[in-house]
Amino acid sequence: MTIKKYIKRAFPKVFSFFKNTPFLFKATKALERRFIKLRYVALRSKKTTYSSKKASKLLNQAKALELFDAKYYSAQQCRTFSCEQEAFEDYLHKGAFSCVNPSKNFDTELYYKCNTDIYLSGEHALVHYLAHGKKEGRLALPAKAKWYPKAIASSANGEPTTLKLAMCFHVFYGEFIDYYCGALAKFTQQVDVFVSVASEELAKKAIHDFKACSKVNKVVVKVVPNHGRNFGPMLVEFASDLQNYDLFCHMHSKKSLYSGRAQTQWADYLGEYLLNDPHVIKQVLNHFNDNPKSGLYYPTSFWMMPDWVNHWLKNKPAAQKFTKKWNIELKDDFLAYPAGGMFWARPEALKQLLNKEYKYDDFPGEPLPNDGSQLHALERMLGLLVEKNGYKQLFYYPKTGQFTHDTSYILAQYVNTAEGLKNQLNNFEHISFDVFDTLVRREYFAPDYAKLLLGKALVESGVVSNAHEFVKSRNIAEFKVRKANNFVGDVTIFETYDYLGKQLGWSNEQAHSYAEQEFAYDLHMILPKDEMVDIFNELILAGKQVTVASDTYYTKEQVALMLAKVGISVGFDLLVSSDLGKRKDSGTLWQHIKENLPEGQSFIHVGDNAVADAQIPGDFGLQNLHILNPLDKWQAGGFINPFVGEQGLNEAQILKWGPLVSDFGRFGFLGE
Secondary structure, eight states, X not given: OOHHHHHHHHOHHHHHHHTTSHHHHHHHXXXXXXXXXXXXXXXXXXXXXXXXXXHHHHHHHHHHTTOOOHHHHHHHTTOOOSSHHHHHHHHHHHTTTSOOOSBTTBOHHHHHHHOHHXXXXXXXXXXXXXIIIHXXXXXXXXXXXXXXXXXXXXXXXXXXXXXXXXXXXXXXXXHHHHHHHHHHTTOSSOEEEEEEESSHHHHHHHHHHHHTOTTEEEEEEEEOOSOSTTHHHHHHHHHHHHTTSSEEEEEEOOOOOTTSSOOSHHHHHHHIIIIIOHHHHHHHHHHHHHOTTEEEEEESOOTTSOGGGGBOTTOHHHHHHHHHHHTXXXXXXXXXXXXXXXXXXXXXXXXXXXXXXXXXXGSOOSSOOSSOSHHHHHHHHHHHHHHHTTOEEEEEETTTTEEEOOGGGGGGGGBOOHHHHHHHHTTOSEEEEOSBTTTEEETTOOTTHHHHHHHHHHHHTTSOSOHHHHHHHHHHHHHHHHHHTTTOSOOOHHHHHHHHHHHHTOOHHHHHHHHHHHHHHHXXXXXXOXXXXXXXXXXXXXXXXXXXXXXXXXXXXXXXXXXXXXXXXSSSEEEEHHHHSOOTTTSHHHHHHHHTSOTTOXXXXXXXXXXXXXXHHHHTTOEEEEOOOHHHHHHHTTOOOTTOGGGGGOHHHHHHHHHHHHHHTSSSSBOO
């Protein structure tokens, strides 16, 4: 239960008085942040460890059900264990936060994703299944591979390297100092430690504990303001120092949580494969030692993060400062970057970032938004900067125990089939769908092609002189209408053409006719996304509540015509932004949907826009399933985007490549 719901139930009169005021919003957010912090610390303190006797008992139970296979686990982890129990204890440790599998008969990740209550409680997947899950009828599904990395050779053998190493830690929770010291105690070579902390009390602990660690040569501790999250202290306090080392590791303990709930698994996952596992870390150091053109290392993105974690989301505008300074072009919407902001790096690979004097005022102050800030953009720019400087990114994939330079992991979660998608959606009582590029597609893909066709027709009839200029004027008119409404709600295509008609001297009848003509061109090009339409109609036949929600300037009646053309006509609620005055990308439509959901009803939304259809409903606590936009899938297939810049309205490009992109992206997943 959220804090807001608790206030509503416990103090209904107070809630009624304050429910529409900023006071309640600010108060509940403050309480939720405090609750998350307290629960995070509590979860850290109650981590489960298993005695040898307990581990042995669990091992026997798992073997009896053929759910642990030491040979399989050793092969998957690319390592040799001294005995069966050592292998099982390694899985007991890692299976609580990683996607490693104990045998071909049990998929750890799938168990957590099918039983999110177990994940959120911090329980171990296999241990829960042995103790409770089997009796409760929960499924132990076979291990399923979605991604096979192009692995590179690596070695944990050999002498310690002669690399000069620095550890850069930003500490918000004191227990992370204990964790870091414990990990460094297992290091095979000496390190220097640079620590930024939030208080004098933490500073004393850091100095004492790190100096007591035998593997630490030098300790530098700075008390810093709560400004710039983890990047601010690293760059303000230590950027100059870090350039004196061959490698540095940057880690922090202050977590931003996508779910709004306190879990420790993401931090444990990053900590394990960046610092704590000697077998992995030795291979990392050996690789950097032997491959001078490797510049950045981190494990692949945490497996319980949203599928769209490697998308730019709202962060491209905030990245412009870096792209201009570093002369980097942003080509794709998906990219490889250290999600969570923790990594090993060769300073030379990040020279433009480090070789500068910083002040805390160079970074945005608190409170920061969940996304879209300069710091969120900087995190995504790291891999691009490394590659700009001629270095490679190195990744570790825990499920197979392999290292790779292969960036295709960023789309690994988008491997699915129509049957798999249908099975996922069948678990929900209420399913919502986006329209464009989710249920319907355009024959030539380009959304503005209908406007261009209208522009060409108007040129032929002598109404306008240039089709491309007409498209620009039409889009500017839409923007002006939105601006006149203070960007609140939405506009219809008819409002846009009324405004444009006034600028061009058209009658109201002409403006209305041209708006209808643009729609007619678009309607003519609408095609079904066949698998999605079939699934949509099957869900209706199965008695599910189904909603269609679209941000569009087309009217509700026009959208209904498009849906009818592809075989969707009855049994659903249609929510259109131009009709409701509420949009998905502003959050107002999601607020509307959430407020009208019956309490306890399970809900999921399916759509292709990573922000409007996935990130924002997630911010409202609404389950979502992001599918690939046709162009994203096209690029995932290794093809070049043919619609970059002005090519987006080049008719020759549209006619040549549009049908190919549209057909390739008919189903919004990979591997079908």
